[in-house]
Amino acid sequence: MSTERRSSNAGAFERAQAVIPGGVNSPVRAFRAVGGTPRFIRRAQGAYLWDVEGRRYIDYIGSWGPMILGHGHPAVLDAVTRAAREGLSFGAPTEAEAELAEALIDLVPAVEQVRLVSSGTEAAMSAIRLARGATGRSLIVKFEGCYHGHADALLVKAGSGLATFGHPTSAGVPPEVVQHTLVLPYNDLALLEQAFAGRGREIACVMIEPIAGNMNFVRASVPFMTRLRQLCSAHGALLVFDEVMTGFRVALGGAHSLYAQAIPGFRADLFVFGKVIGGGMPLAAFAGPREIMSQLAPLGPVYQAGTLSGNPVATACGLATLREIRAPGFFDRLSQSTRMLVRGLLAAAQAEGVPLAVDCEGGMFGFFFADSLPQDYAAVMATDKERFDRFFHAMLDRGVYLAPAMYEAGFVSAAHSDEDLDATIAAARESFALIAR
Numbered sequence: 076m077s078t079e080r081r082s083s084n085a086g087a088f089e090r091a092q093a094v095i096p097g098g099v100n101s102p103v104r105a106f107r108a109v110g111g112t113p114r115f116i117r118r119a120q121g122a123y124l125w126d127v128e129g130r131r132y133i134d135y136i137g138s139w140g141p142m143i144l145g146h147g148h149p150a151v152l153d154a155v156t157r158a159a160r161e162g163l164s165f166g167a168p169t170e171a172e173a174e175l176a177e178a179l180i181d182l183v184p185a186v187e188q189v190r191l192v193s194s195g196t197e198a199a200m201s202a203i204r205l206a207r208g209a210t211g212r213s214l215i216v217k218f219e220g221c222y223h224g225h226a227d228a229l230l231v232k233a234g235s236g237l238a239t240f241g242h243p244t245s246a247g248v249p250p251e252v253v254q255h256t257l258v259l260p261y262n263d264l265a266l267l268e269q270a271f272a273g274r275g276r277e278i279a280c281v282m283i284e285p286i287a288g289n290m291n292f293v294r295a296s297v298p299f300m301t302r303l304r305q306l307c308s309a310h311g312a313l314l315v316f317d318e319v320m321t322g323f324r325v326a327l328g329g330a331h332s333l334y335a336q337a338i339p340g341f342r343a344d345l346f347v348f349g350k351v352i353g354g355g356m357p358l359a360a361f362a363g364p365r366e367i368m369s370q371l372a373p374l375g376p377v378y379q380a381g382t383l384s385g386n387p388v389a390t391a392c393g394l395a396t397l398r399e400i401r402a403p404g405f406f407d408r409l410s411q412s413t414r415m416l417v418r419g420l421l422a423a424a425q426a427e428g429v430p431l432a433v434d435c436e437g438g439m440f441g442f443f444f445a446d447s448l449p450q451d452y453a454a455v456m457a458t459d460k461e462r463f464d465r466f467f468h469a470m471l472d473r474g475v476y477l478a479p480a481m482y483e484a485g486f487v488s489a490a491h492s493d494e495d496l497d498a499t500i501a502a503a504r505e506s507f508a509l510i511a512r
């Protein structure tokens with residue numbers, strides 16, 4: 076092991092590229108979208124990351140969402156080390172798994188039963204199998220710009236016409252595998268109506284990110300969600316909320332609680348959770364009413380399993396994280412910090428004459444180099460990428476670590492102090508000034 080090579084980001088990247096495809100274990104980490112050298116992280120504490128060169132960054136990625144308490148929260152570390160000492164994995168049930176399920180049910184009243192898995196991908200894939208098994212139908216509907224992990228059937232983009240099959244977005248996914256996946260534009264009521272009118276009886280489920288964080292930050296409009304619920308109910312299709320990103324992040328009850336407030340009687344059928352519920356450890360879940368969940372093995376005919384599912388260390392980490400975010404006032408404070416950040420970004424952009432549109436909810440935010448907030452994927456991709464890329468690097472140079480692609484959301488944690496937010500806004504003002512030219 077050469078310590079010399081480990082002491083620079085460029086050296087670490089070169090070394091990693093020799094033995095890991097692209098040098099990374101998840102593609103977005105490679106900075107391909109924005110160019111440049113990814114930062115190799117050595118450690119993190121609170122709101123900060125330190126790279127191998129010893130540079131500090133204010134972290135707005137938070138491991139892509141899980142680190143809602145910030146890094147190295149003492150209560151979480153305590154729970155994790157205590158659990159680890161009791162045993163890393165048993166392959167047998169533990170009481171803590173029921174405790175975590177109970178906590179999720181308590182926070183999301185539409186949920187009656189929960190199954191724990193190890194990644195959001197696994198959870199979304201399993202929820203789809205369950206929806207198909209429970210309805211006896213094959214067709215699934217997803218929306219362009221929503222990401223539900225990388226299960227084959229979900230790696231699809233829209234075909235040329237509405238009623239045509241989607242096209243795989245990855246090599247290695249046979250067209251036959253995605254022939255049961257229909258992809259619709261987000262927030263497009265007319266095409267939604269048309270899809271249900273034509274194929275409603277074939278649809279097992281519609282999966283949606285209620286606030287789409289995989290195209291930066293785009294909310295499903297209330298009329299769109301209202302109609303989606305009506306159409307699913309009328310045609311016997313299940314509405315699946317993918318809250319891997321938004322769950323316990325945009326509000327204590329997730330995005331579901333926001334739509335349930337806005338739409339009388341609103342309730343999704345199935346849920347997919349991840350990220351925050353693992354607190355930074357590999358843990359995710361899918362959940363729903365007992366009637367549907369009891370279709371799962373060992374009770375029912377829908378098979379699903381996992382060697383490390385409900386892993387005791389990950390479960391302890393998730394439980395400790397959920398305990399902290401349930402403290403009175405937690406989400407009020409987090410929301411206030413996030414609002415302070417996006418308002419500051421907007422004011423800084425305006426001061427430098429850079430068109431910017433911002434939105435946020437709870438501890439999640441988005442900003443677009445555009446005059447108004449995009450409503451779908453095409454509009455997100457039409458925002459100013461060149462400006463985003465230059466802004467990203469200007470911020471990185473100033474010690475602010477934003478997601479390295481314009482179609483990713485940002486995250487504020489409870490560890491971000493007002494001073495951190497002020498420093499970020501000051502860096503943004505300088506960066507906007509640079510890119511305004």
Ligand SMILES: *Cc1c(COP(=O)(O)O)cnc(C)c1O
Nearest residue numbers: 194195196222223224317319320
């Ligand atoms: C991150 C994410 C996933 C995939 O989760 P992994 O743990 O990365 O497999 C699925 N859905 C949404 C909405 C996500 O943000």
